[in-house]
Amino acid sequence: MTALLQIAARSAWNRRGTLALVMLSIALATALLLGLERLRSDIRGSFMQSVSGTDLIVGARTGPVQLMLYAVFRVGSATHHITMDSVRAVAAHRAVAWTVPITLGDSHRGHPVLGTTADYFRHFAYGDRQPLVLAQGRAFAGTLDGLYEAVLGAEVADRLGYRLGQHIALSHGMVAGPGKHADHADHADHADKPFTVVGVLARTGTPVDRTVHVSLQAIEAIHLDWAGGAPLPGLAIAPEHARKFDLEPKQVTAVLVGLKNRVAVFNVQRYVADHAAEPLLAVLPGVALDELWAVVGLGERALLAISGLVALVSLASLVAVVLAGLNERRRELAVLRAVGAGPRHLLALLATEGVLVTLAGALLGAVAAALAVLAAAPWVQQRLGITLQATVPTPEQWALFGAVLVAGMLASLVPGWRAYRLSLADGLSPRT
């Protein structure tokens, strides 16, 4: 068998040009497969870790997925708000440890603006219960003196090049995509009440990075001279003058709820659902995220299926190349038969060659995928907010790698079997 392996290696080396191309094709397919799986896994990881430590999210009655979309991912908008009375009623439940009301609806250069309380920075967590950390500056004060203070998500600060102390203006509604100029200071709807950047959060890889955070009172202040989603004609309240009004919000978009004990989660959920004053909905973030992923995950599964097909095509090309060369190798096989190699040896010879080419291609592909992830990780983090893990392969990646190898081994049996049949039919005289 050792002799046969040596011959297999030399024979393969003799056809190295063709086999290198096949190997490259398998390597590319494997890299695509593993790279996409890494991306899929990390997107899912980023997605599922968008919020943690929050036991319930309460909003006006709508679908759980829709509530998650606007409360966590800042996508879309709430059709109804909930009153602060309802928020207080939820907070009064004996199982509730904390509540953080949030209000959405405004934006800054395409980035959503979140109105909330200073408690948000204490209680909101992501990933594995990681708290928000300020990379620069401090949280907004939440007082009248610090009414027009803003804390930026890492991506907002990076993309727009903002520094502490810089003034920014907000726009009403989501008027343009990130980075667009629609609410540049000159055109912003709320340009009369500029905000000062007092803090920048460290990167989280979640929608927090793309968010501008201000106080609930600030949201009230910039809308004092607005009604029905439009400025009131002839009414302009100066920023300093706004401080004299009652800025306590009457309504918010949703409220994040933390419980003293998670065991009570269904109790509180029922309590919220039975709230008589207005129809409310409480969703468990993990469950809603799973539902949401079932919808948005379709695309990534399609991508994975396509890359699987690419891998299959590459393996088919391996079979085609080895089969095409087989006719020319019939004399070589006859020589081997004459010196004592059996048909099974020849099957093993061809199959071994296929397996080695597949193995080399798959390994090359795995290394290429790892290097590509390593190289692309900063850009992907910067541009897409997805943290790619250039670490040990995931179990799914191992499984895909194994699947490529097994498929390659099975594919290699095809030319091996053909060689076996030919050697039996040819005897000592290949009829080429």
Place this chain on the structure above:
Amino acid sequence: MISIRDLQYAWPGAAPCLEIDRLDIAAGRTVFLHGPSGCGKSTLLGLMAGVLVARQGRVSLLGQDWAALRGGARDARRAEHVGVIFQQFNLLPYVSVLDNVLLPCRFSPARARRCTDGPVAAARALLQHVALPPGLWPRRADALSVGQQQRVAAARALIGRPELVIADEPTSALDAALRDDFMRLLLDECRTGGSTLVFVSHDDRLAAHFDERLSLPTLNRAAS
């Protein structure tokens, strides 16, 4: 050495191409087997070497019926007892001349053991006997001329002194001068090593070199 009784052989889906009632070849003999193209010469050689197996009748080498052996045992026995020279394309092009000669010893430890000073020394001695310059030994086999390749093929068939050497029209690609040189070399080496030689050709002029002359169309009832 070789004994054939009541042989009938047919390729799958075809009428029998070989029907031989009786054929015996004694050890150490050089036999010239001739016949026109398509009369079953190569098929008969395949049966003698145990590459093909007769479904009817008996083909024995050194008293052992090939059909009684399983596939792996047949291959091992062939590696140990049979050397083969083809008409052309005898060598593996991607290994050196020396490694081509050593091939049978890689598949048969028994044949390697028969090389008194070891397989490499035996291969070198054989290459010297067939007058191949040492400078060519480490070169790839496809770097040699056709005549040189046939001499290497003869050395490969003879290494480890196999009891039977089968040559399937090995001179058909050679010109007259090379052919005579090759014949002389092959017969000398077989006689020196005590190997039985079954030489197939349709060129009757070569018959004079051999101890025996067999006409396959005469032996083969399927050809009549």
